[in-house]
Amino acid sequence: MKRARTDSYSPEANGVIFMANPGAHPTATTNGHTTTNANNNGHGSTENGNGNGKTNGSALRQEPTHVIVAGAGPAGVMLASNLVRFGIKTQIVDDRANRTSTGRADGLQPKTIETLKQLRLAEPLLQKGAKIFDICFWNATPDQTLHRTHREIHYPPFLDVEDPYILLVHQGMVEELFISDLQSRGISVARNTAYTRFSPPSKATSDVQVVFQDRVTGEEKSLRAQYLVGCDGAHSRVRKSIPQMEMQGESGTSAWGVLDGIVDTDFPDLWSKVVIHSETAGTILCIPREKGMTRLYIELTKSGPMSEAATEEFVMNQAREIMKPYSLTWKSVEWFGLYKVGQRVASRFMDESGRVFIAGDAAHTHSPKAAQGMNVSMHDSFNLSWKLNLAIRGLAGANLLATYENERRKIAQDLINFDYEHAQAFSAGDPKALARNFATNIRFIAGVGAEYGKNVLNKPEKTPRGKLRAGSLILPAMVERYVDANPVHLQLDIPMLGQFRIFFFTPNVHLASSFLKKVCAYATSLESVLGRVTDAAEESYKELPFPETDSDYFVQPDRYLPVSKCFTYALVTTMPKSTVEIAHLPPLLQKSKWTFYLDSIKDPTREPCTRKWVGKLEEDEVAIVNVRPDGYVGSIQRWNASAEDEATEACLWLDQYYGRFLIS
Numbered sequence: 001m002k003r004a005r006t007d008s009y010s011p012e013a014n015g016v017i018f019m020a021n022p023g024a025h026p027t028a029t030t031n032g033h034t035t036t037n038a039n040n041n042g043h044g045s046t047e048n049g050n051g052n053g054k055t056n057g058s059a060l061r062q063e064p065t066h067v068i069v070a071g072a073g074p075a076g077v078m079l080a081s082n083l084v085r086f087g088i089k090t091q092i093v094d095d096r097a098n099r100t101s102t103g104r105a106d107g108l109q110p111k112t113i114e115t116l117k118q119l120r121l122a123e124p125l126l127q128k129g130a131k132i133f134d135i136c137f138w139n140a141t142p143d144q145t146l147h148r149t150h151r152e153i154h155y156p157p158f159l160d161v162e163d164p165y166i167l168l169v170h171q172g173m174v175e176e177l178f179i180s181d182l183q184s185r186g187i188s189v190a191r192n193t194a195y196t197r198f199s200p201p202s203k204a205t206s207d208v209q210v211v212f213q214d215r216v217t218g219e220e221k222s223l224r225a226q227y228l229v230g231c232d233g234a235h236s237r238v239r240k241s242i243p244q245m246e247m248q249g250e251s252g253t254s255a256w257g258v259l260d261g262i263v264d265t266d267f268p269d270l271w272s273k274v275v276i277h278s279e280t281a282g283t284i285l286c287i288p289r290e291k292g293m294t295r296l297y298i299e300l301t302k303s304g305p306m307s308e309a310a311t312e313e314f315v316m317n318q319a320r321e322i323m324k325p326y327s328l329t330w331k332s333v334e335w336f337g338l339y340k341v342g343q344r345v346a347s348r349f350m351d352e353s354g355r356v357f358i359a360g361d362a363a364h365t366h367s368p369k370a371a372q373g374m375n376v377s378m379h380d381s382f383n384l385s386w387k388l389n390l391a392i393r394g395l396a397g398a399n400l401l402a403t404y405e406n407e408r409r410k411i412a413q414d415l416i417n418f419d420y421e422h423a424q425a426f427s428a429g430d431p432k433a434l435a436r437n438f439a440t441n442i443r444f445i446a447g448v449g450a451e452y453g454k455n456v457l458n459k460p461e462k463t464p465r466g467k468l469r470a471g472s473l474i475l476p477a478m479v480e481r482y483v484d485a486n487p488v489h490l491q492l493d494i495p496m497l498g499q500f501r502i503f504f505f506t507p508n509v510h511l512a513s514s515f516l517k518k519v520c521a522y523a524t525s526l527e528s529v530l531g532r533v534t535d536a537a538e539e540s541y542k543e544l545p546f547p548e549t550d551s552d553y554f555v556q557p558d559r560y561l562p563v564s565k566c567f568t569y570a571l572v573t574t575m576p577k578s579t580v581e582i583a584h585l586p587p588l589l590q591k592s593k594w595t596f597y598l599d600s601i602k603d604p605t606r607e608p609c610t611r612k613w614v615g616k617l618e619e620d621e622v623a624i625v626n627v628r629p630d631g632y633v634g635s636i637q638r639w640n641a642s643a644e645d646e647a648t649e650a651c652l653w654l655d656q657y658y659g660r661f662l663i664s
Helices: 074-086 110-118 123-128 171-184 237-241 312-322 373-392 398-428 431-440 442-446 513-523 529-543 587-591 609-614 646-658
Strands: 027-030 033-036 065-070 090-093 130-132 134-140 147-153 166-168 193-199 208-214 220-230 247-250 255-265 273-278 282-288 294-299 328-340 343-346 356-358 478-481 487-489 500-506 567-573 596-598 621-627 633-640
Touching: 065 074, 065 208, 065 373, 074 090, 074 171, 074 373, 110 373, 123 171, 130 282, 134 431, 171 373, 193 220, 193 237, 220 237, 220 373, 237 356, 255 312, 273 312, 282 312, 294 312, 312 328, 343 398, 373 398, 398 431, 398 442, 431 442, 500 513, 500 609, 513 529, 513 567, 513 587, 513 621, 513 646, 529 567, 529 646, 567 587, 609 621, 621 646, 633 646
Parallel strands: 065 090, 065 220, 134 273, 220 356, 500 567, 567 596
Antiparallel strands: 027 033, 130 166, 134 147, 193 208, 208 220, 247 343, 255 294, 255 328, 273 282, 282 294, 478 487, 478 596, 500 621, 621 633
């Protein structure tokens, strides 16, 4: 049997405490805990794609930098990739010699899959990953042998997601995806570079000074940047460097082993997600993986102290005991580790100066069994990246950056509250309680239920008509793209370029013509916040342009930014195509022809886009939806396009919304 491997690292994927298998490989101590050294043995790909296990890191660049990202796990590489994509000068460092090769986090939820599609990065993972559509529950008591108690769809139809499954790919594949994207834009991870300390800015206009140590030579190096972001895992040194910042919550004592490998078993539900509980032996969570592998999370608490369970063979025997009378052997094991469950969240996500942030497991830790860690961590980074972009360009104030902590700490707290109940039900082996907890939190688990409260970005409607809500994600909807008659997903068609999206909905372009002309003319004038921000953004992007890549030939980003680098305008109408021409639109929307859509898709399984997003509109009504760069709804309003003053009111409404957080 191929020997198990564990990585030497500070846990980042799920905020869990991994320990060594002392019988497998030599051990090393890192950040105060023991781990097993990675053994590449020539397996797995590296950042240069040569698969030989050799490091292809890069040295720190001694040049002006806007953002330093400490940590190249999923949170770090997502953040750096987005910042570089937006044109922000970024350095990313990691104390490891190479990216994750095996193990750690493994599940991508529907919302994360959608985000990767919007970034035009999902395809490699969709091709390689395993998809889970159902979940099974098995139970054994002293009086009954192990048997299936019930089976259910993992994500039921009412959830309304385009990808109703978990995509199983190991963390290294996700890291590789973003690292490749970074390299296509000329940026590499500075490897073997350990964050040591930072000095806060001495005044509002000065930089953060950050000190690193080269783990090969021992030499210290210093860099300056406008912002520092710690994505360096549960034992984050960046977090520990911030005064009066602490982790709050319970560390937990529940002990679990985890094994990734190819198994040989007569258990019938191997290719479903399965919760297996034995009242006498413990609990297992079984998850299919890429490359024909299976991941088993095995409860060890019932078997005695953690020290007794510190070998791979011990954990295997425990799994065999739980799964009796079914047989269980391993043909190969790719990765093995141990962890303890804990639910903790940082007291702050940013320092007092507003120049140092933490994200991912540096900010929150929890159990891995609901497949949340990598997902929530990457969405921390996604939330922060576009806000940093606007702040660095001088297009947004400190109140926009402050919403990062406001929004993402709420999600972290929601996560650990859910995870505590989930982990308790899991350990208790109560299938009914576990199923209830899962059903109650299914929207949150999928990612679409991660919702933000009212703040400068999220202005709730007084009387909502449709299903969109301020502070929530836009919903899946199919429309026809006017210019080429392609049926497209409206939530996916416009790529993530760091811009706000302003959608106009109207049943009748002709009746709304005067309204649209006035609003669009105002939006492009320097009298408006939109016009002045567009003008300032134009100058900023001349100095800090989007880096061009080969993928741009396919994405064609200029299609979506014809009139502004900060705003993409779109029009959706229910009119038949034969009754409207691009020439009927005001100049701004004529230039935005690639975002002119017809709500004409006839599909009995789908609600029409207009009705779903904004509700039924009268023939002479116009609805405007402001969508944030991360796909969340900012605000919605409707106007009577026939009324004389309504266009003026709409212009004022847009100015008031964007003037709350953009600098013009």
